[in-house]
Amino acid sequence: MKKVFAIALGIVTAIGGFLDAGTVATSGEAGAKYGFGLIWAVILATIEIILLVEMVGRFTAVSQKTYADAIREKFGFKFYLFPLASELIAESLLLAAELGGVAIALSLLTGISWHYLFPVAALLVLILVWSASFDIIENGPALLGLVTLSFLVGVILLGPPKLSLLQTLWKPPVQQGQFADYLYLVAAILGATISPYLLYFYSSGAIEEHWSGKSLLLNRVTAIVGMGFGSIGSLALLILSAIVLRPLNMQAGTLGEIGLAMAKPLGIVGGYLFAVALFSTCLGAALEVVLAVSYNVAQGFGWEWGQNQNPVQTARYYAFMIVFLLIAVIIGLLGIDPLQLALFASTVIALFLPVSLSPFLFIMNDPAYLKDKTNGWFDNTAIILILLIAFAVAVVSIPLEIITGGG
């Protein structure tokens, strides 16, 4: 019974925790600008994250080591600094976007400008990472995040899409001059969904929860069912934006606009549901990013770490957490719109994916860690292909978007 409960909780939290500022921003903008023309990217990214989460859980359960531990051990400390640096750059941008997402959600509920609420969001995250246990951080916002399933209700209430919109599924409406923007969104979708922080968080969480070889079923079901169903929120938001916002000439340039797509089928309740969903998913992601990066640094430098430990015993781990949060607050206080920041952070993540995840492929094929549970050819091929796609589209689209002032 305990095992069934653990599996059910794993699935539910994976579904509720799937979305964040990056996925909300990319899904909303993708639907509003290109109809169903980027659904393929969401599906591709979901397959990739299912594979990666399953792998990292399997790795930790069998080897009893975290991902960061393994990189340092196998490749040495100097090499470890490369993925660490890429993580610090990309995730500090993402954390600022997540805090902005929380602030926007509070703004939509209260009417107060999000600029004033941004420090409140940062303070809320600080209090939670300082005082809450791992279970509360992992499960609390994710359970609240189940409200994202209301996006699916919105889609159902809107009824079937028009044939012309359906055709965008295989013929994306990319006008002349929009191709760089389209590629930029592809990269952002891949980067938003395949965020490496998830792997550090999941791997460290498996240690915090004392996973062993017996946890492999829980790991596989959580990865496949949880992440698979989690992507429904992302797809539903894309479809809502395509059906509601696109005909109104909106491009989902701000997070609040995306919620208008929920207000059409569900009225005033739809707006509130969107705001609560945005709040819970961004809060959950902000907490996970702070923890994941702090875990990564502490494990890499050999410090004591753990959310369930006394802060006095893990002083450096907690001190880094505060410094990292401060960096994100400084980025956020520059006043960049959270949606634009989320898109940019997601594209930067896509650019860094080969640096962040290539070591993982070597580790996953090392029997010294995984005994007979190493990767098969399908896992390896799929991961390499998708990483290369993400990297290629990011390399092409980021300079073009910066040159033209888009993005």
Next chain:
Amino acid sequence: MNKTGFSLPALVLLALLIWTLAGCQFTQSPFALAVSSAGAEFAAAATTLSYVHSGKISTQYAQGSFVNYRSQLDGLDRQLPSQQGAPGRASIEQLLALYKVAIRAVDDPCLETSCNWQAQVAALNRASQAFLKAAGS
């Protein structure tokens, strides 16, 4: 120089040329991008105002949204004339005239029934259509 007659620097230059040419077709001009996103923001503002008066969203939701619309549209009137790809002065002035009326609605949206919110929606829609048209021209 190798046997085919192409040196490595020449190949790199060729690749850069192809890249630059491809880049020209890949992207819109900065002006087109700016007016396109401004047109979309005005459309969003018009929809938000209509939704709040038809009870589809709360006043707080609209207030929170308008802060963002203002940030997105801030300084556009100063940037437009100097943007690469901008049309002639007459077209810019037409756009700026529409911008001035519409931005007043974004600055001070009529969220109560006591004021003329329909006029604001009409102004926002006019600006949206003109800006989106300018992006395509």
